[in-house]
Structures are given as C-alpha cells and as structure tokens.
Amino acid sequence: MSKSAGASDLLFTGSDWTFDTLSRTYDAIKEVALDDLGLDCYPNQLEIISSEQMLDAYSSNGMPLIYQHWSFGKHFVYEEYLYRKGRRGLAYEIVINSNPCIAYLMEENTMALQALVIAHASFGHNHFFKNNYLFRQWTDASAILDYMEFAKGYVSRCEERYGFAAVESILDAAHTLMDQAVFRYRRPPRISSAKEQARVRERLEYEEKIFSDLWRTLPQPRQSEDTTEAEMEAQERKKALNLPEENLLYFLEKNSLILEPWEREILRIVRVVAQYFYPQRQTKVMNEGCATFVHYTIMNMLFDRGKISEGHLLEMLHSHSNVVFQPGFDDPRFSGLNPYAIGFAMMQDIERICTKPTAEDRDWFPEFAGNGDWRGTLLDAWANHRDESFLLQYLSPALIRKMRLFALDDESKEKHYQVASIHNERGYEKIRSSLARSYDIGMNQPNIQVVDVDLLGNRHLRLQHTARDGIVLSESTRDATLRHVRRLWGYDVSLVGVDAEFGNVLYETSTDKFAG
Structure with missing residues (x-):
C-alpha cells in the first residue's frame, strides 16, 4: 500500500454491509469517479434486492416495470433452474438506462462486492448511458420509466377488456418481430407518458370510426396493359407508403387494415421497447469495457489512498478476474x-x-x-x-x-x-x-424490408430479405415468423430472398401455401 491505513481510514472493515457503510462508500467512489476520472453521470438510485428478485429482473430484461408475457416467465424458470443447480451464477448487479440511473444490487453481496458493483454500474455504465452518442440519439432516459408504467397499465387494461388470449396473441406476434422493429437509420420520435395517454385516447375515440370504412370506400385500381404505366403506379405507391421500410412493426402498426386500435398500441409498445434496447446491442463491448475499467481504476485508487484494505482489494480482484476471464x-x-x-x-x-x-x-x-x-x-x-x-x-x-x-x-x-x-x-x-x-x-441480423403492397388491389404484402454471403433464413423459423406477420397484416405475405452481391433470387415463399 502506498499509504498506511488505520482502521479509522477504511471505508469498511468486514464482509457485512449496512446502509451507512454503503452511503459512505458511495460518496468516496463518487468523488474519485467525478473528480479524478472526469465522469459525467445521471443521479443514482440504488435498490437492494434478493436473488429471486434478481432472477425476476433477468426475465424482464432488467426493467422494473414491464407488461406481462409468458416468455418472461419461461426465462425466469430456466434461469432459476440453472441457478438452483449451481450451473450458473447470478449477475452482481443490473443497471437501467434511466434518469435517475437505477442499479439493483443483490443483498447477498459482501460489502467489498457492493463497492465494486456501485463503481461498475452507478458510475461506469451510468456515464456511458448518458454520454455515448447512440444512447443520446436513440433513447430518452428521462421518459422510459414513465412510459414503461404506462405500457404495463395499458396492457393490463387490454387483458381485462379484450381477454388474456387476445392480448397474448398480439404480443406473441409482436415479440417474434422485435429484431425487425427498430429504426436503424432514422431517429425515432421521443416518447412521453403524458403524450402517450392523450394519443391513445384520441386513437381509441376516432380511429375505430374512420379507419376500416376509409379503405372500403377507396376505388379499385385502373387495369392497365401498359407495363411502363404499371411500374409508374408501383413507384407512386411505394413513395406514398415510404417504401422500402425496415421497421416491420412500425409499418404494420400504421398500415394494417385489420388491427383494432388497442392492437396497434400494443405493437407500438413492443417496438418502443425494442428501440430502447437497440443501442445496448451495438455497444456491448464498449459498455462493459467502460464499466469494468472504471470499477478497476476506482478500486485501485481507493486502495492507494488507504480507503480499502488489501484483503478487500484481493476479494474485488478475484471477482474482477472472473468477469474478464477469456477461455482459449x-x-x-x-x-x-x-x-x-x-x-x-x-x-x-x-x-x-x-x-x-x-x-x-x-x-x-x-x-x-x-x-x-x-x-x-x-x-x-x-x-x-x-x-x-x-x-x-x-x-x-x-x-x-x-x-x-x-x-x-x-x-x-x-x-x-x-x-x-x-x-x-x-x-x-x-x-x-x-x-x-x-x-x-x-451484418449479423437479417436485412428484411417491406418493399411493396397494393392496398387498392389484393393487399398482398411483399417482403424482401437481402442475403449476405448467400446465407438464407432457416425454413422452419422463417415460415413460422411469416405466419405471425400474416396474423398482423390480415392478408397474404410473401418473402423473397435476394443475393446482396449479385441480385439473383435465392428463394421465394408465401403464406398462401399454408393459409388457414
């Protein structure tokens, strides 16, 4: 140690923690994080939870408020089984990209481990959430918790009004398309709980009266033998619908002819959740690397200043080594x-x-x-x-x-x-x-886009998968997913796979072969 530390200088001396010890340690970590490392963080909120609550947080993507769905329960049972059998440990913490930034700490953690995860989550992840350009552009940390509260209440009210089976059916279809439910190249609109409530009321009051009748009164398209004219009509149609469209749930929410207003709102909820997690999928290495570097640096600085004993530092380094272990x-x-x-x-x-x-x-x-x-x-x-x-x-x-x-x-x-x-x-x-x-x-997720649909004709929805390196979709999961798309669209859906390099057609499939 660079400084001889007496017991009175140490932030903590034993393995047990108290809220006073947590508060004192948090203040010391904050001082190093802000003053020495120059981090810029949201206000922090620490929540102490049990191992079962941590498992529950696992199952719902770490969100403290989220609607109910059977997939969350399935995930909970699976994780609990592995944990009880000793085949998988639990995360030391879960942190939420919100303002204030919420970090869940397990009550079973020792005090040394609590200090480690506070530095890791409440300052490392927190700084990254607040400052990385992807999170700044694509998420709204100040609104997400209010929106999740609104979403949970809305889905619950839909279950009471329309039945659990009907809501589960729409959620199943929406969850299947979550990977294809994000805006990758244009910024999504900001979310606001108050605005959501007002918009939902407006949708429920007016859309039921005008949406379906509007399409039934539209004239049928003029038949034309002129190929050039037909192509021009297709171009105008695509322009009016802003095609091609990469966000499948957004397109279905806005253009499906069969969905009820409450079903459209559920599609919107699912795609907002998908969009919220999109930056995290693109920054896993950076986000975890930042948080790990921050906790490692802060803990060593506190040790050098005589605030942490050698024994506790070794305990932290043991946990740190487990986290950064790379098998050959x-x-x-x-x-x-x-x-x-x-x-x-x-x-x-x-x-x-x-x-x-x-x-x-x-x-x-x-x-x-x-x-x-x-x-x-x-x-x-x-x-x-x-x-x-x-x-x-x-x-x-x-x-x-x-x-x-x-x-x-x-x-x-x-x-x-x-x-x-x-x-x-x-x-x-x-x-x-x-x-x-x-x-x-x-490069790693299928590039599937809506490329055409004739709303005035047979309403056949046409999707295109641009396949890289000749890699096509698995036939079983592909067809199962198309069924969910048809469930949301209401009419036949076709999918064509096109080679990204040469443009030749690799495969074609349509729901009309397994309709009904």
Whole structure:
C-alpha cells in the first residue's frame, strides 16, 4: 500500500454491509469517479434486492416495470433452474438506462462486492448511458420509466377488456418481430407518458370510426396493359407508403387494415421497447469495457489512498478476474470472445498507448499515442463510437498479439477452415476488420424490408430479405415468423430472398401455401 491505513481510514472493515457503510462508500467512489476520472453521470438510485428478485429482473430484461408475457416467465424458470443447480451464477448487479440511473444490487453481496458493483454500474455504465452518442440519439432516459408504467397499465387494461388470449396473441406476434422493429437509420420520435395517454385516447375515440370504412370506400385500381404505366403506379405507391421500410412493426402498426386500435398500441409498445434496447446491442463491448475499467481504476485508487484494505482489494480482484476471464478457443468453456475481457483490455491498452507508447503504437495511432491524456482519450472514445467503429479504430497490434487473435476463412464448400490472417502487418488490419465486422448488427441480423403492397388491389404484402454471403433464413423459423406477420397484416405475405452481391433470387415463399 502506498499509504498506511488505520482502521479509522477504511471505508469498511468486514464482509457485512449496512446502509451507512454503503452511503459512505458511495460518496468516496463518487468523488474519485467525478473528480479524478472526469465522469459525467445521471443521479443514482440504488435498490437492494434478493436473488429471486434478481432472477425476476433477468426475465424482464432488467426493467422494473414491464407488461406481462409468458416468455418472461419461461426465462425466469430456466434461469432459476440453472441457478438452483449451481450451473450458473447470478449477475452482481443490473443497471437501467434511466434518469435517475437505477442499479439493483443483490443483498447477498459482501460489502467489498457492493463497492465494486456501485463503481461498475452507478458510475461506469451510468456515464456511458448518458454520454455515448447512440444512447443520446436513440433513447430518452428521462421518459422510459414513465412510459414503461404506462405500457404495463395499458396492457393490463387490454387483458381485462379484450381477454388474456387476445392480448397474448398480439404480443406473441409482436415479440417474434422485435429484431425487425427498430429504426436503424432514422431517429425515432421521443416518447412521453403524458403524450402517450392523450394519443391513445384520441386513437381509441376516432380511429375505430374512420379507419376500416376509409379503405372500403377507396376505388379499385385502373387495369392497365401498359407495363411502363404499371411500374409508374408501383413507384407512386411505394413513395406514398415510404417504401422500402425496415421497421416491420412500425409499418404494420400504421398500415394494417385489420388491427383494432388497442392492437396497434400494443405493437407500438413492443417496438418502443425494442428501440430502447437497440443501442445496448451495438455497444456491448464498449459498455462493459467502460464499466469494468472504471470499477478497476476506482478500486485501485481507493486502495492507494488507504480507503480499502488489501484483503478487500484481493476479494474485488478475484471477482474482477472472473468477469474478464477469456477461455482459449480449445477450452470447453469457450463460447466466443468475452465482451468484458476484450473491452477492458482495450481500455487498458489505450491508457498504455497514451502514457507509454512504442514505436509501433506511434505508427498506428499518431493522433493520441504519447499524448499523456488517457482520461480525455477514453472519454472521447466512449462518447463517439459503437463496438464496430471502436474495434476498427482502437484495436492495436500489441493487443492482437497478447490475446492471440487470428482470422479464419470459413467456406461452406470447403471441408476445413483456412487461417486467413496472422500476426503480420497486413494480418493485423484483416484481423481488426474481421472482428469489427462481427460486431456490426447490420451484418449479423437479417436485412428484411417491406418493399411493396397494393392496398387498392389484393393487399398482398411483399417482403424482401437481402442475403449476405448467400446465407438464407432457416425454413422452419422463417415460415413460422411469416405466419405471425400474416396474423398482423390480415392478408397474404410473401418473402423473397435476394443475393446482396449479385441480385439473383435465392428463394421465394408465401403464406398462401399454408393459409388457414
């Protein structure tokens, strides 16, 4: 220890915690986080919960308020089974991107662990939520809890009025399409609980009277033998409907001819929830890396100042090591790169490059190598990147060697893998690009869009899947999902798979083959 600490200097001495100890430790952590690291956070709210409540929070995506659905219960039973059998531990904490930022701490945690997770969640994650550009653009931390309260109450009232089975049916269909229910390229509207209540009242009062009759009174389309004229009509139709549309639930909510107003509102609720979690899916490495680096740095600073004993620091480091453990590729526990491990390693590597750069670092990172300002460099990276761009710009050759990363070519027509990139100048670029691309949601999730629908004709909804690298959708899950789309649309739905590179059709399917 750099300072000899007496018992009176320590924030805590035993394993048990009290609210006074938590408060004193929180204040010390806050001082380091704000004054030494320069973090900018929402106000914090700490909630102490039991292990069963933590399991319950798992099952509902960590939200304290959310509507009921059987999938949450199924998730709860599964997690509880693994936990009781000792095959899976529980998270030390769950943190919610809200204002104030809510962190759930398990009451079973020791005081040392409580300190660790306060630094991790209430300051690391909190700072990232408040400052990263994706969260600033795509979420509204001040409104999400009020909206969730509104959503829970609305779904509950629908169950009372229309029946549990009817509500469950619409939720099942909406949940199936959650991955295709986000705006990726344009900013969604801000949510407001008060505005939602007023808008719902307006929808319930007026839409029931005018929506269905409007479509029944529209004239039938003029039949034309002229192909050019037909194409022009199709272009006008697509322009009027803003096609193609990537957000399937949004399109169905706005344009389905069969949905009742309350069903449209439930679709909106599900897609708002999907949109809320969208930035978290794009920043897993950065978010966890930021929080892990923050807790590691704060705990060591408190130890250096004599606020934490050696024993408690070792306990924290043991938990920290478990979190950032990365099994080798030939380890039975290997399931891919641990986002905590690679995120934390990159944050530490940036600190090293800023303070003790090598000649190689100066060649690769001339803009910040040796600038001495690792705090400012990290704060800038946390604010302005997502996983893909962060890896592409900050993953160093030194860290590639340290983590023994290499790239493989996996061709379905070949019997064996081929090592495509190793640790050389060209290989570093390829490894970094390949790893960054693997964190691009656009590359890993199906690109399915609404491309056409003739509302004045047979109302056939046409979807297109742009397949990358010739990878098509699983037939069983594809057809099952199309049934849910038809349930929401009310008429036949077709899906065509098109190769992204050559534009040729890979497959076609339609609900008319299994209608009824």
